[in-house]
Amino acid sequence: MLNLLAVFAVSGLWHGANWTFIIWGLLHGSYVLGERYISKLKSMEISAAWWKWIKRFLVFHLVVFGWIFFRANNFEDALLMVQKIFTWAPQGELIKGEVGRLGDPGLYWKIVLVLFFIAIDPLMYKFSKNELNLGYLVKLLVLAFITACIILFGNWGEVSFIYFQF
Amino acid sequence: MKRLIRTTTIFIGFTLVFYLLMVYLLNEISYENRRAICVAIPYMPKKGGQEMSMFSDFQKRTNHDIIVLGSSHAYRGYDPDIFDSLGLDLFNMGSSSQHPMASWVLLNRFIKPGNVKLVILDVYDRTFELEGMDCTTRLIQHVPSDAAAFDLFTAEPDLRSFNSFTTRLMIRNLPSEYEAPGYVRDGYCSLTDTLDTLKAEDRSNFIPNTTMFDHLEKSLRWLEMNKIPCVVVSHPQPLVPTWINYHHEFRRRLDPMLDQYQVKYYDMTGEAWLRAEEHFADENHLNQAGVTIFNQRLVGLLRDDGYLQEHGK
Numbered sequence: 001m002l003n004l005l006a007v008f009a010v011s012g013l014w015h016g017a018n019w020t021f022i023i024w025g026l027l028h029g030s031y032v033l034g035e036r037y038i039s040k041l042k043s044m045e046i047s048a049a050w051w052k053w054i055k056r057f058l059v060f061h062l063v064v065f066g067w068i069f070f071r072a073n074n075f076e077d078a079l080l081m082v083q084k085i086f087t088w089a090p091q092g093e094l095i096k097g098e099v100g101r102l103g104d105p106g107l108y109w110k111i112v113l114v115l116f117f118i119a120i121d122p123l124m125y126k127f128s129k130n131e132l133n134l135g136y137l138v139k140l141l142v143l144a145f146i147t148a149c150i151i152l153f154g155n156w157g158e159v160s161f162i163y164f165q166f
Numbered sequence: 167m168k169r170l171i172r173t174t175t176i177f178i179g180f181t182l183v184f185y186l187l188m189v190y191l192l193n194e195i196s197y198e199n200r201r202a203i204c205v206a207i208p209y210m211p212k213k214g215g216q217e218m219s220m221f222s223d224f225q226k227r228t229n230h231d232i233i234v235l236g237s238s239h240a241y242r243g244y245d246p247d248i249f250d251s252l253g254l255d256l257f258n259m260g261s262s263s264q265h266p267m268a269s270w271v272l273l274n275r276f277i278k279p280g281n282v283k284l285v286i287l288d289v290y291d292r293t294f295e296l297e298g299m300d301c302t303t304r305l306i307q308h309v310p311s312d313a314a315a316f317d318l319f320t321a322e323p324d325l326r327s328f329n330s331f332t333t334r335l336m337i338r339n340l341p342s343e344y345e346a347p348g349y350v351r352d353g354y355c356s357l358t359d360t361l362d363t364l365k366a367e368d369r370s371n372f373i374p375n376t377t378m379f380d381h382l383e384k385s386l387r388w389l390e391m392n393k394i395p396c397v398v399v400s401h402p403q404p405l406v407p408t409w410i411n412y413h414h415e416f417r418r419r420l421d422p423m424l425d426q427y428q429v430k431y432y433d434m435t436g437e438a439w440l441r442a443e444e445h446f447a448d449e450n451h452l453n454q455a456g457v458t459i460f461n462q463r464l465v466g467l468l469r470d471d472g473y474l475q476e477h478g479k
Contacts, residue, residue, distance in 0.1 A: 109197075140173065140180060145180075147181045148184035151185055152207070154325065
């Protein structure tokens with residue numbers, strides 16, 4: 001158990017000399033430990049489809065929770081974000097100046113857009129693998145549309161690459 | 167090879183059509199009284215505000231005793247009415263976050279040697295550090311000539327300035343979408359608030375954007391070549407302890423350049439004759455009371471140093 005945690009802590013440290021990366025590594029280590037413990041329980045041997053979806057849901061949220069520590073500038077910022085997530089504030093700003101407020105129609109449009117992109121993701125995957133049997137011209141049209149969207153909506157600001165922190 | 171050329175040409179053609187169609191539609195569709203393009207693209211400014219009023223005033227009359235270039239320190243810090251009361255005709259060509267690169271384009275495109283007697287370049291240390299795209303996209307939308315807008319795009323070639331330039335061409339006849347609060351005349355916007363408590367951001371290390379210093383030098387060289395008298399001013403700011411070193415580092419870069427071109431520098435950062443709570447509207451800008459004191463003092467200094475003796479009315 002300790003060996004596993006140590007390996008994950010070191011793999012976290014490999015990403016940068018900051019406590020946030022170590023905690024991110026330890027979190028993943030604890031997830032693996034938890035998974036090993038739960039999978040040994042007889043009561044958890046469920047083959048139903050709904051159980052698979054619950055597991056996917058849990059894994060997704062645990063990984064996303066880990067990203068908080070991975071991306072935060074420091075441990076205090078990460079804790080603040082965790083605290084905000086678990087504090088109910090219907091009129092509060094989700095993230096200052098970035099996402100919007102609950103009740104703001106703009107926020108719902110953004111959520112709809114995100115869901116739209118999630119919905120077309122399998123289609124785009126098939127497109128990238130050339131599995132949709134589209135004609136030459138249609139393929140060019142799709143690629144041209146995507147390129148135009150990237151030019152217009154791309155995040156072209158100066159964004160420093162996370163691994164440049166070394 | 168033929169197929170590659172044909173595919174590339176069709177692809178570029180389709181991309182251009184989609185791109186222009188999207189820019190057009192996003193400018194036509196409104197969402198909550200804002201053009202959809204301003205909602206969808208964070209750096210795309212609304213049309214109007216101080217820049218639009220300023221250029222509209224400038225086109226009415228281009229001859230002035232003094233023209234000021236700079237950031238919000240400039241357009242909120244030099245009041246044409248005060249200069250007028252002192253017998254001087256001042257136009258304020260400052261704009262939001264205006265950096266030396268943008269000042270250079272404005273100087274080069276709109277200031278003619280016979281039209282001005284003194285140019286004041288208001289230098290704010292922060293604008294020598296920033297990327298400056300916010301100012302560039304705003305000016306591209308509002309400058310009165312396509313050539314100047316194109317110069318701004320080529321000075322900072324980037325897909326954001328390109329998108330801003332395309333939008334400019336699409337909304338050429340669009341009227342102002344909002345008025346600048348506190349706009350007085352000739353580019354000047356006044357503030358009447360007072361600062362309750364000074365909450366200064368941390369400014370410890372000055373990380374220069376060398377392109378900005380290069381463009382300041384271009385401006386100084388151009389002014390020298392065209393024999394237009396020029397002074398450099400740093401608008402008053404409350405001198406927060408963490409800003410002292412920052413400003414000193416800025417000056418270490420600036421002073422040799424000013425010495426080279428023999429340009430007088432009036433550095434009013436942290437001047438004791440202004441009090442944060444009484445003369446400032448926020449951490450960066452003077453209120454009307456502060457502007458009055460600053461402008462009177464500056465005119466006095468300029469007169470003492472001989473810059474305005476033969477230029478005044």
